[in-house]
Amino acid sequence: MDLKAKLRHVMDFPKEGIDFIDITTVLQDAEALKTTLEQMKEKISAMGDFDLVVGPESRGFIFGTPLAYMLGKGFIPIRKKGKLPYKTISVEYQLEYGTDVLQMHEDAVKPGQKVVIIDDLLATGGTTESNIKLIEQLGGEVVGIVYFIELSFLNGRDKLKGYKVESIVKF
Numbered sequence: 001m002d003l004k005a006k007l008r009h010v011m012d013f014p015k016e017g018i019d020f021i022d023i024t025t026v027l028q029d030a031e032a033l034k035t036t037l038e039q040m041k042e043k044i045s046a047m048g049d050f051d052l053v054v055g056p057e058s059r060g061f062i063f064g065t066p067l068a069y070m071l072g073k074g075f076i077p078i079r080k081k082g083k084l085p086y087k088t089i090s091v092e093y094q095l096e097y098g099t100d101v102l103q104m105h106e107d108a109v110k111p112g113q114k115v116v117i118i119d120d121l122l123a124t125g126g127t128t129e130s131n132i133k134l135i136e137q138l139g140g141e142v143v144g145i146v147y148f149i150e151l152s153f154l155n156g157r158d159k160l161k162g163y164k165v166e167s168i169v170k171f
Contacts, residue, residue: 003039004169006032007149021149021171023059023120036168037063040118040146041070043166047144050114052076056102056131057083059120063148067118076108076115078131089137093130102127104134111139122150122167125159132163 006029008022026032040063044053053071055064056078068075081090081101088103109115117131122145132142142163150156150167157165 001032001035003032003036004171007169021121021151023062023148026148027062036148037066037070039168040067040148043146043168044071044116044118044144047116047146047164047166050116050143052109052113052115052140054078054104054109054115054117054131054135056117056119056127060118063120064118076104078102078104078134089134091130091133091137093126095126102130102134104138106138109135109138109140112141113139114141114143116143117145118147119145120148122147122156122165123154125156128156129159132160 003026006026008025010020010022012018013020026036044067052074053064053068054076055061057080061077065075081103084103084105087106089106090101090103092099092101115135117128128145135142144164147167148169150170152170
């Protein structure tokens, strides 16, 4: 199945000049969603043994939770500041228009646990770099990162050197 052809492009969203790649067309197509999850599962399975799947808000939840279930692993959410109910650790990261803060529960990852990060899109790599900082702050080890889509022209992999990075669809 050509998953790239299933994606919808929305021009000038969320601001002028942006070609937003909309994954909802894949999510609403049962076969495309199944194919996406199966391909991501194959990439994760090739990364070796691990303990947990980590997914950042919000589209990382969409792919991360079913993949954790399929692989028999726990799922850890990373959320924006103020969204998690228990004690958290935080990391501030740079956006093109300012900064934001991501958080994870302080007991989400135990020292020595191996994790895989799942997300929908690799653009500049900044969000994933922040996810890695949170995981490593708790003593976890990132054994791999899997994306549905990679925008290769933004060179996001440059920020993720030293980590195994895989994607399903590349632009």
